[in-house]
Amino acid sequence: xxxxxxxxxxxxxxxxxxxxxxxxxxxxxxxxxxxxxxxxxxxxxxxxxxxxxxxxxxxxxxxxxxxxxxxxxxxxxxxxxxxxxxxxxxxxxxxxxxxxxxxxxxxxxxxxxxxxxx
Amino acid sequence: xxxxxxxxxxxxxxxxxxxxxxxxxxxxxxxxxxxxxxxxxxxxxxxxxxxxxxxxxxxxxxxxxxxxxxxxxxxxxxxxxxxxxxxxxxxxxxxxxxxxxxxxxxxxxxxxxxxxxxxxxxxxxxxxxx
Numbered sequence: 001x002x003x004x005x006x007x008x009x010x011x012x013x014x015x016x017x018x019x020x021x022x023x024x025x026x027x028x029x030x031x032x033x034x035x036x037x038x039x040x041x042x043x044x045x046x047x048x049x050x051x052x053x054x055x056x057x058x059x060x061x062x063x064x065x066x067x068x069x070x071x072x073x074x075x076x077x078x079x080x081x082x083x084x085x086x087x088x089x090x091x092x093x094x095x096x097x098x099x100x101x102x103x104x105x106x107x108x109x110x111x112x113x114x115x116x117x118x
Numbered sequence: 119x120x121x122x123x124x125x126x127x128x129x130x131x132x133x134x135x136x137x138x139x140x141x142x143x144x145x146x147x148x149x150x151x152x153x154x155x156x157x158x159x160x161x162x163x164x165x166x167x168x169x170x171x172x173x174x175x176x177x178x179x180x181x182x183x184x185x186x187x188x189x190x191x192x193x194x195x196x197x198x199x200x201x202x203x204x205x206x207x208x209x210x211x212x213x214x215x216x217x218x219x220x221x222x223x224x225x226x227x228x229x230x231x232x233x234x235x236x237x238x239x240x241x242x243x244x245x246x247x248x
Contacts, residue, residue, distance in 0.1 A: 102156040
């Protein structure tokens with residue numbers, strides 16, 4: 001499977017996607033990768049701090065990446081439009097994200113049996 | 119990123135990109151079009167679908183510069199160069215907005231009734247929504 005996330009970290013759709021992906025991984029489903037597009041790229045902002053009584057989306061991505069080596073691909077064009085940068089002095093992209101392009105989504109779509117967007 | 123010709127040759131999937139929002143109220147339309155052009159440049163079979171307020175994206179005589187936006191609508195003309203020729207639009211959505219098929223910016227739009235639109239969408243394997 002592959003996933004495309006087009007919603008920001010405070011969206012319930014993002015939380016649902018995270019739960020869905022975690023369950024798939026727990027059950028041994030092969031998840032080829034997650035692609036972040038549109039405001040979904042905000043999930044990669046290292047400095048986003050969600051209120052402590054909210055679901056900690058950004059932390060969850062990191063946990064899934066660490067536990068399952070889940071590839072997290074970021075569309076760089078969308079990232080730039082949303083204030084993210086990997087420049088040396090202004091880098092705000094969390095290190096567990098891979099900066100990619102839309103071509104990566106083509107690859108994931110081509111390789112996966114299913115592509116899920118919430 | 120792997121070059122286009124190295125995408126493996128598994129059974130090709132038919133990709134549908136569904137547009138259901140108006141052109142300038144969000145970046146959805148532009149983001150969907152960018153996605154379509156990339157899939158086209160990787161020679162993936164890709165169709166565009168327009169329904170609801172999404173039909174406004176194909177309507178002519180819109181000046182994005184009046185609201186400080188970039189005019190991405192003219193890029194629709196480039197779809198043909200990427201071999202994206204399947205462009206489907208919902209007749210009912212068009213009627214509900216008082217629009218007609220003589221107002222499209224590109225020539226090869228296929229207008230389908232609700233049932234045909236749904237059937238066509240179901241023939242695709244992958245769906246991206248904007």
